[in-house]
Amino acid sequence: MYSLEVKNLTKTFGKITAVDNANFEVPEGSIFGLIGRNGAGKTTTIRMMMGIYLPDNGEVVLKGAKIGPEFKSRVGYLPEERGLYKKMKVIDTLYYFAEIKGKRKNEVHKKVDEYLKRFELYDRRLSKVEDLSKGNQQKVQFIATILHDPDFIILDEPFSGLDPVNTNLLKDIILEMKQKGKVIIFSTHLMDFAEKLCDHIAMIDHGKIILKGSLKEIKQKYSQKNVSLTYNGDVSFLNHHPIIDKVENFGNTTGIRLKEANQTQELLKLLLDNNVIVKKFDANDISLQEIFIELAGKDEDNFKKEVANV
Amino acid sequence: MFNYRILAVIKRELMEKLFSKAFITMTLLVPGLIFLMLGIQAFLYSSEKKNLRIDIITESNELTNSFLNDFIKSEYSKSGKYVFSFQTMNRDELKKYLEGKKKELIDEKLGGIVFVPTSALNDKKVEYYSKSSQNISLFKDLDGLINKTLIDQYFHNKTLSKEELDFARLGVDFTGFKVSEDEGIKEEGYGNLVLAYLFTFLLYISLLMIGQMTMQSVIEEKNNRIVEVVLSSVSPTELMTGKILGATLTGIIQMAIWLSPVILLMSTTIFVLPKELLFSININVIIYMLINFLIGLLTFIGLFAMLGAIFDNPQDASSGTLPVMMLIIIPFFIALSMMEDPNKPIAEIASLFPFASIIVMPARMTLVGVPTLHLILAVVINILTFIAIFPIAGKIYRIGILRTGKKPKWSEVFKWLRYKY
Incomplete structure (x- = not known):
């Protein structure tokens, strides 16, 4: 539904x-x-x-x-x-935002106090919003x-x-x-x-x-043929290997796409044979980021930079 | 049209504006200033220099005596405004006398010396020696007195009846009468003129102030990114309506406070105005002014809200407001220029013209009788203007309010009107 x-x-x-x-x-x-x-x-x-x-x-x-x-x-x-x-007081701000949603002061009064206490803003309730730190202003926003x-x-x-x-x-x-x-x-x-x-x-x-x-x-659909790898060592030999479709480096993890789904064991062996220390080898796993890049990959490099900057 | 959302917005706008420092200061300051100005005028009026010493010198004892008799009886002498002393000497002696009095004249211990030569009996030419040779109020005061004495002297030996003499002595006296359709002919002082100025200034100040306040508040919402939070609860039209109504109420409250002294003066006799300042207006003028002002506020505030939505910051807005400001400033000057002749064609046109009539009409109807048809027409035109303006201002507001970035060109703003939002 x-x-x-x-x-x-x-x-x-x-x-x-x-x-x-x-x-x-x-x-x-x-x-x-x-x-x-x-x-x-x-x-x-x-x-x-x-x-x-x-x-x-x-x-x-x-x-x-x-x-x-x-x-x-x-x-x-x-x-x-x-x-x-x-210029508005914290408490007036909250009442105002409730009011334009159709809730009267006495309906939300208890909740306002509850939330203010929970978010450690109760003693600031009569302060003007501009006197609050940015973090506290964000909290007021959440409550609203x-x-x-x-x-x-x-x-x-x-x-x-x-x-x-x-x-x-x-x-x-x-x-x-x-x-x-x-x-x-x-x-x-x-x-x-x-x-x-x-x-x-x-x-x-x-x-x-x-x-x-x-x-x-x-994830299930896209993770076939995909391996998420965390390792120490050099994996550059994989780049042109016949069983590998694509290698994506995401910093902490590397996403490896195989040409066939049944080649995961072969890949693991290959890594061990090449003295790569495997810390985490997750077959049939893919990150959302990898899926996104695969689907909207035209400006891939720009996007990677954008993501890396965040 | 009204719902809890609009009411909440109105309430917030009203609270924000009524309790803002700018509003409180201006609202209290303006009547204060008006009373101060009236007070200063009254003070200046009452504290004009007293006991101003004036020497009256003629060339014959006979003339001196008749001046003495007439001047002592005059009200200037009685009220102590001038202290006259009288002497007889010829022109040569006068020169020496002036030399001797030079220092006193320069130090203003002696106000002035009036020399009435015998030749004045033929040509009425008298001379005035003083630190400042042009003293209009003194000339005005003494003109009649000297004229009367000279006339008396001239006709002294001629056979004329007392009535003939009295007529000859009389100056011309202007009495102002106001002709209007319903109240008949009435005598009035400067009071209505003062009132017309007052109305013009108050309307001008209030429109500009409330308009600017609204614009600032829209810019603040836009600039602080509050607007999108608010728009998730109310529609842009509701927000704009609430803001305009809140600001309009503020303006009406302000105007009511400002006009309360006038209403007080009209309805009681506790305060006595000097005769020159007495005014005669009907309470209907005040009511009409407030209604007209209400419609005007709605229209102008709509325009100012629209401007606020177009611009991101006060700097950009200050140049962009000029077209709307002109709609207030030009009528203001028309109203001022109308004071000397309220029947000018431009005054009549402006008192019916959209936007202009809000400022011009109250001043005009204070000064002259305005046909009822014109009064109704002005209101109808203003309402139609509002109806025409509101959807356009509303649309630009709706689009502008969520835009940020580069200051838009006017041509772009016009393009917004074709957008579907």
Whole structure:
């Protein structure tokens, strides 16, 4: 059963097609990742799902019916570009964001205190937002996102600009929400996070969905003929070996693609024979990053640099 | 059209603006300044130099005596504004006298010396010696007195009845009457003119101030990236509507505070204005002004919100606001230029013209009677302008609010109107 379906979404800005006939489905109770590099169309897709942009074509369907303005009050949304009213007090900010979601002060009053205490902001509740550190402002933002107890949580590049403490805090929130049965949708260009958190993904490139489905199934499908290797030594001899299709170096691990699925034992032997110290040899394993590069590999080198810089 | 989201936005805007330092300072400062200005004027009026010493010198004892008799009886002498002393000497003696008095004149211990030669009985030419040779208020004060004495002297030996003499002595006295359609003919002072200036300034200041505040607040939302968070809850139209209504309420509250002294003066007799400053306007003028102002605020704030959405930062915005500012500044100057002649054709046109009528009409109807048809027409035109402007401003706002980066050209902004958002 799908909770949310995106059907034929298209959006153009002048001559640029930002999202091109995108289709994907978000299953109930899942963490869903919308994955793609910067400028692939993730934010535009999410903005259309939030009703911030009107799509040129297509629709977003919630349990069979096209979403309307009331959908917004059921969503907690954390955009990539986020901010708060600097001159407002922390507590007024939280009440305001709850109010525009249709929750009155006395409805959320207890929760506000609860969250502020949990995030160690309770004694700052009467401070102006501008007097808070950036990390604390982000915490206020998280609280504002989930305060009204939304059914859906949509996060656009949620981990960009977060310090490690807040990154973990947000991860906890996401997992907690999942346990409560909420649907979490987030976009990211960090494959690592997506791989760790998501149940389902859709991969977007140049505005088109190039891959979608359950992460597990996708990995299974792409991992055949693939070996993930951690080692000490020199493996350059593999580059032109007849059983090897491709070698990708990802720093800590190396992804090796074989020409046939039954050649894994042969590869292991080859490595040992060449005095490579094998620390980890994972047959039929592939990282999301490898899949992504394989599918959207045209600007592969640029992307690798981009990923390496993050 | 109203829902909890718009109400929440209105509430926030209202709170933010009403409790901002800029608003509180301006709102309290402006009436303060007005009273201060009125006070200074009244003070200057009452504290004009008293006991100004003036020497009146003629060439014959007879003339000196008749000046003495007339001047002592004059109100200037009684009120102590001038202290006159009288002497008789001829022109040669006067030269020596002036030499002797030179220091006193320069030190302003002696206000001035008026020399009335005997020839004045033929040509009414008198001479005035002082540190500053042109003293309009003194000339105005003494003109009538000297004229009267000269006339008396001239007709002294001629057979004329007292009535004939009295008529000859009279100066011309202008009394201002205002002609309007409904109230008949009424005598009035400068009060309405002062009021017309006041209305013009208040409308001008408030439109600019509230407009700028709204624009800054839109820029802040855009600049601080709050807007996308907010837009995940409210639609851009709801946000804009809430902001405009919040700011409009702020403006109306401000104007009501500013006008309260005027309403107070109209409705009570506790405060006594000097006769020259008495004004006569109907409370309807104030109500009309507020209604007109309300529509004007809605339109202008819409435009300022639109400008805020186009630009990323206050620097870019300051140059881009010029076209909208002109819509406030030009009517302001038209209204000011209208004061000397409220029946100028340009005043009539401007008081009906979209945008301009908001500032020009209240001043015009304070000064002259305006046909009811014109009053209604101005409001209808303003409402139509608002209806025409709002969707355009709204669309540009919706598109601009999520754009960042390069300052857009006006041609690009016009292209936005064709986008589907």
